[in-house]
Amino acid sequence: MEVVDQEGRTLTFSIGPQHPGSGHFRLIVKVDGDFIVDVKPDPGYVHRGAEKMCEERTYIQNIPHLERPVIFDSSGILFPYVLAVEELLGVQAPPRAQYIRIIMAELNRIISHLYWLAIYGIFLGHSTMFMWPMGDRELFIDLAEAIGGTRVTFSYFVPGGVRNDLPPGFKERALKTFSYYEKRLEEYDKIFFSNPMFLKRTQGIGVLKREDAIRLGVTGPNLRASGISSDTRKDEPYSSYETIKWDIPVRKEGDCYARSMVRFQELFDSLNIMRQALDLIPEGSVKIPMRGQIKGKVGESFARTEAARGTMFYHIISDGATHPYRVKISVPSFRSLSAMPFLLKGNHLADMPAIYWGLDYWPVEADK
Amino acid sequence: MDTFEEFLKRVITIAFWLLLLGPVIVLPIILLVLPQFGVPVEVANRFLIALINPLGMLQFIDSLGLGPSSLFFKIAAFPGFTFAALFATLVILYERKLLAKMQNRVGPLYAGRFEGILQPIAELFKLIFKELLTPEKADKPFFWAVPFLAIAVGGAFLALIPLSPEIYIAKSEIGLVIIFAILSFTPLIVLTAGWASANKFSFIGGLRALHQLVSYEIPLILSTIGVVMLSGSLDLMKIVQAQASMWFILPQFIGAAVFFVTMLAELERIPFDLPEADSELVAGWYTEYSGMHFGALQLANYIKLYGFSVLFTLLFLGGWNGPAILPPLAWLFMKLFIVISFILVIRGTNTRIRIDQLIKLGWVYLIPLAFANIFIALAVASLGIV
Numbered sequence: 001m002e003v004v005d006q007e008g009r010t011l012t013f014s015i016g017p018q019h020p021g022s023g024h025f026r027l028i029v030k031v032d033g034d035f036i037v038d039v040k041p042d043p044g045y046v047h048r049g050a051e052k053m054c055e056e057r058t059y060i061q062n063i064p065h066l067e068r069p070v071i072f073d074s075s076g077i078l079f080p081y082v083l084a085v086e087e088l089l090g091v092q093a094p095p096r097a098q099y100i101r102i103i104m105a106e107l108n109r110i111i112s113h114l115y116w117l118a119i120y121g122i123f124l125g126h127s128t129m130f131m132w133p134m135g136d137r138e139l140f141i142d143l144a145e146a147i148g149g150t151r152v153t154f155s156y157f158v159p160g161g162v163r164n165d166l167p168p169g170f171k172e173r174a175l176k177t178f179s180y181y182e183k184r185l186e187e188y189d190k191i192f193f194s195n196p197m198f199l200k201r202t203q204g205i206g207v208l209k210r211e212d213a214i215r216l217g218v219t220g221p222n223l224r225a226s227g228i229s230s231d232t233r234k235d236e237p238y239s240s241y242e243t244i245k246w247d248i249p250v251r252k253e254g255d256c257y258a259r260s261m262v263r264f265q266e267l268f269d270s271l272n273i274m275r276q277a278l279d280l281i282p283e284g285s286v287k288i289p290m291r292g293q294i295k296g297k298v299g300e301s302f303a304r305t306e307a308a309r310g311t312m313f314y315h316i317i318s319d320g321a322t323h324p325y326r327v328k329i330s331v332p333s334f335r336s337l338s339a340m341p342f343l344l345k346g347n348h349l350a351d352m353p354a355i356y357w358g359l360d361y362w363p364v365e366a367d368k
Numbered sequence: 369m370d371t372f373e374e375f376l377k378r379v380i381t382i383a384f385w386l387l388l389l390g391p392v393i394v395l396p397i398i399l400l401v402l403p404q405f406g407v408p409v410e411v412a413n414r415f416l417i418a419l420i421n422p423l424g425m426l427q428f429i430d431s432l433g434l435g436p437s438s439l440f441f442k443i444a445a446f447p448g449f450t451f452a453a454l455f456a457t458l459v460i461l462y463e464r465k466l467l468a469k470m471q472n473r474v475g476p477l478y479a480g481r482f483e484g485i486l487q488p489i490a491e492l493f494k495l496i497f498k499e500l501l502t503p504e505k506a507d508k509p510f511f512w513a514v515p516f517l518a519i520a521v522g523g524a525f526l527a528l529i530p531l532s533p534e535i536y537i538a539k540s541e542i543g544l545v546i547i548f549a550i551l552s553f554t555p556l557i558v559l560t561a562g563w564a565s566a567n568k569f570s571f572i573g574g575l576r577a578l579h580q581l582v583s584y585e586i587p588l589i590l591s592t593i594g595v596v597m598l599s600g601s602l603d604l605m606k607i608v609q610a611q612a613s614m615w616f617i618l619p620q621f622i623g624a625a626v627f628f629v630t631m632l633a634e635l636e637r638i639p640f641d642l643p644e645a646d647s648e649l650v651a652g653w654y655t656e657y658s659g660m661h662f663g664a665l666q667l668a669n670y671i672k673l674y675g676f677s678v679l680f681t682l683l684f685l686g687g688w689n690g691p692a693i694l695p696p697l698a699w700l701f702m703k704l705f706i707v708i709s710f711i712l713v714i715r716g717t718n719t720r721i722r723i724d725q726l727i728k729l730g731w732v733y734l735i736p737l738a739f740a741n742i743f744i745a746l747a748v749a750s751l752g753i754v
Contacts, residue, residue: 013568021648031572034723125638125645125720131471197639197719349572350722352648 010037017045021123021353025363027344034348039341043334047367054327059085059159059294062324067153069331070365073112075104076307077331077365078157080314083238083303085159088296088318091288097161098240099281100147103174104156105305106270106277107144111137111152112308113263113270116360120260121192123353124201129192136184139177146170159294161287171278178271185267193264202257206343206355209254216339219332220310221266222359225251225258232306239305244276256351256358263360293322309333309360333366372479372490442537449523449671456670457488463712470716498659503566506656510564515657515664517557522671524550529678530604532688532696544602547679548589551634555581558643558653561665565656573652576723577636577643583730584633590738591626594619594745595683608687615686619748623741624684626734628710631676633726635669637711639718640726677707 012030016022026042050069054062066081067074079101086092093101114133121129141151146167148154156163192198208218213226223230231248233241249265251258296318304313310332317326336359343355403409414428426435434440442448461476465483468475476484502508528543528550530536540546555578562574596602598619599610610616617624633640644652657665681687681703688696721729 011568011572015648019650121719125641126718127467127638128471128716131473135472191717192719195717195719197721200725201719201722348722348724349648350642350645350720 023363039344050368071152073308075108079305080303082157084301084314084316087301093161096284097286102277109308205256221262225262226254227252495663501658505566507564514561515661518668522668525675542602562653587734588630591623594623597745611686617684638715
């Protein structure tokens with residue numbers, strides 16, 4: 001609906017940074033009756049200078065703090081970093097390490113999507129859909145903990161491979177969890193995704209058309225929900241993703257429902273990818289042995305991967321020292337931010353949580 | 369303070385000492401000092417006898433007009449306010465345990481020895497000890513009046529609802545009309561709360577509640593007209609008597625469905641809890657209320673939940689009618705349990721609806737359905753089925 005900003009008819013208030021529906025982030029919203037006239041996002045409350053911190057630390061020391069902006073998807077934000085550093089070093093991870101990285105990245109994608117789903121449920125007032133994914137997320141956290149040693153921030157990927165091999169008996173345990181979880185996903189579908197109340201709240205809400213999605217530069221599931229078949233894992237395969245077969249979930253509608261269904265479908269796809277990776281995984285070492293401080297050659301390197309929220313991109317400049325000269329991180333959440341005011345304007349105030357969290361915007365990631 | 373139980377022990381100890389010290393100080397005053405000021409000795413003696421002899425105590429209370437058969441007892445204790453408040457706390461506990469089981473959780477577990485049974489009491493103490501914050505720019509008299517008014521409306525609502533042929537507070541030929549008249553105060557209270565809080569979220573929540581309550585009162589009243597036509601009375605006693613052979617939910621199924629949906633909207637429960645939608649409005653019109661103010665508003669809401677569930681049982685489920693193997697009150701509470709469980713399960717399985725969808729649902733679907741229901745009642749009555 002078209003709305004006009006008329007003097008004396010509007011009410012301005014800020015949602016956040018201390019609000020149950022905002023996160024570390026503020027939206028200055030202007031409403032006319034029940035309709036949103038204007039929205040000004042105000043990010044930056046949790047900026048910690050992750051890029052600047054990289055310049056003061058060695059390549060290995062950078063690993064733990066780079067995970068912090070997105071602890072639910074810690075492997076997702078670390079993946080392109082290790083790929084870019086490996087490019088600077090001129091090495092490539094051994095095949096076994098590449099498949100282990102796939103498994104870890106997909107586990108993290110599921111953990112991140114389940115967190116998103118839980119918050120989406122409670123934002124729409126569905127308390128059961130808050131509790132179920134939060135509880136089932138523990139299954140995958142347990143699996144990731146068996147590999148990485150900690151619950152969320154694993155610091156598991158290192159330049160030249162991964163820190164340690166898979167634990168014994170991991171494959172059987174993982175397959176058991178996957179087959180149990182596929183049954184749970186059907187229950188999710190029954191109680192939430194097929195619920196007529198959910199359809200009423202999301203279908204046709206916050207429509208991001210194909211050309212708008214390209215113009216505003218959203219990535220990942222948000223882009224795929226607008227009818228564009230784009231996935232870095234397929235377009236520019238890295239880390240042996242080219243050996244794995246799956247279909248990119250694409251929907252044409254571009255509304256909140258499409259965005260949530262793409263993410264829901266990706267849960268199935270991630271299970272599928274991990275099953276194939278567990279079958280294809282070869283024997284061998286998991287890490288190229290390196291002695292002393294790592295020093296990159298003078299030059300630049302780029303790496304692009306598909307994190308849970310979209311395309312994660314790193315640009316590292318090295319001057320040959322033990323620490324990088326400059327690290328630039330391009331995060332998917334910041335790209336969703338540009339679409340947010342565009343989608344919110346003209347909608348009902350009650351659609352604000354559905355659109356805002358439907359984009360899977362994570363303030364800490366955007367602020368870096 | 370280590371645990372809740374230790375705290376309870378301390379409270380009991382204080383009460384014990386107060387009770388012990390009371391006679392030592394109060395009795396001499398009554399027996400020695402008061403006669404000096406011209407109070408007859410009989411009054412003082414009667415009080416003393418009452419203290420020693422419990423039966424005498426009952427007589428003493430009766431003589432003051434506060435006995436179990438008095439109106440005061442009915443209003444204050446059973447089946448009035450205290451009973452409803454206790455029932456409401458039980459419903460809160462049941463709601464939390466049931467939702468927890470639906471969501472693969474355990475729910476309240478630690479307060480009390482068995483399954484967190486003392487959790488509502490622990491929460492009550494928590495709310496009592498919290499500070500009552502009033503916003504600086506709030507309209508203070510109105511802000512403070514709202515919790516009391518909400519409780520008053522909830523309590524007045526109960527006064528007209530009988531629990532069995534013997535247990536009732538007030539009986540009226542036009543009981544149903546009075547109930548709806550009392551309920552129509554609620555939008556006023558909610559709007560006052562939203563306006564007096566001087567908070568934008570409260571204000572939007574109050575306006576939403578106003579829209580919701582006003583537009584849903586119409587289908588609520590219309591859906592009961594069928595029942596009134598079939599029973600030929602506005603008196604809830606007679607409505608229940610008329611259902612001795614058949615419950616009205618069978619010929620009046622549409623009416624019962626409309627009443628149930630509007631009941632959820634009037635109670636501001638999921639899927640119609642948008643006046644307090646926490647994801648965009650913090651807590652709606654409750655936002656600025658803290659401590660026991662908030663507790664009172666919640667209590668009023670749960671008393672209304674109890675009242676509405678009883679009303680649904682009386683109007684559509686035959687009230688206390690049932691085979692004589694159980695007393696009437698037992699039948700009523702069994703039906704009540706089913707109705708309340710149904711309300712709670714809906715809370716666990718649905719998302720919140722949007723305000724425009726809610727208004728549309730009310731005016732476009734529920735009101736025509738309620739009218740259709742009236743014609744069904746007319747047909748049923750003229751065919752002589754009931």
